């Protein structure tokens with residue numbers, strides 16, 4: 001498989017302040033690639049450069065093997081860019097908003113009408129085509145924006161934090177849409193500061209922090225390389241504090257139980273089991289769990305992504 005995106009040593013400053021310091025990453029054709037990082041890390045800047053909306057100061061950027069600067073027009077036809085902000089006409093219906101975007105992309109007439117029906121179906125809003133966008137929730141507006149980026153059947157979709165501040169139903173629709181796009185061979189570049197989203201959706205990722213790539217690769221590879229295994233404990237009577245196994249750190253709450261990150265999970269599991277037994281606590285679940293991106297970020301930066 002070829003490369004959908006190749007960014008090499010890309011740097012960008014705003015008013016002398018570096019936002020990207022020599023960013024390099026590659027996205028395989030057909031993959032769902034997560035660009036993960038805290039606010040201000042440089043995700044939007046990278047995406048705007050890739051979409052040809054912003055010029056880098058240095059470095060090279062190519063999309064499907066073509067230089068973004070030299071082939072800007074052709075590349076724009078292959079990219080569907082979904083910005084962070086909503087860009088819709090509130091008074092117009094979802095259909096009319098999409099008709100406007102479609103014409104901008106050069107889709108017209110009955111082909112456009114048909115295509116609008118298809119993309120509204122894809123984002124789960126086919127039954128709301130005629131309603132004015134001003135009546136929509138934030139999540140529904142975001143979905144119309146996503147639909148707009150699909151009208152010209154791009155081979156690469158670039159989405160800048162599409163799930164920030166939206167309802168769970170819209171989030172699920174977006175996830176389903178991404179999965180079906182990927183099944184249809186479309187490459188997806190997805191930025192977020194939610195690690196769980198990357199874990200659920202993406203097969204490759206780059207973690208960026210302060211304008212630098214601090215880890216990249218296949219999801220499983222990054223987790224194995226930088227993450228730490230953990231032991232998960234859930235007790236039968238919810239709410240009780242778990243015993244702390246001696247010789248290990250303090251467990252942290254997760255879901256309905258607690259989790260203990262450790263380089264020696266089998267020893268931790270055994271020690272935790274003995275500590276529970278000694279206190280006659282009824283264990284509902286005790287198991288070794290695979291590393292999370294949370295532990296990857298922590299081990300690479302010394303801070304949790306949530307704290308940022």
Ligand SMILES: Nc1ncnc2c1ncn2[C@@H]1O[C@H](COP(=O)(O)OP(=O)(O)OP(=O)(O)O)[C@@H](O)[C@H]1O
Nearest residue numbers: 014015019037038039040041042043044045046161
């Ligand atoms: N137009 C601009 N002018 C000046 N500084 C900017 C501009 N756009 C972004 N920056 C700065 O560049 C850095 C990277 O910002 P960028 O928006 O790319 O990050 P991000 O990871 O997308 O974060 P966010 O989720 O907050 O958008 C930040 O320090 C930001 O303040």
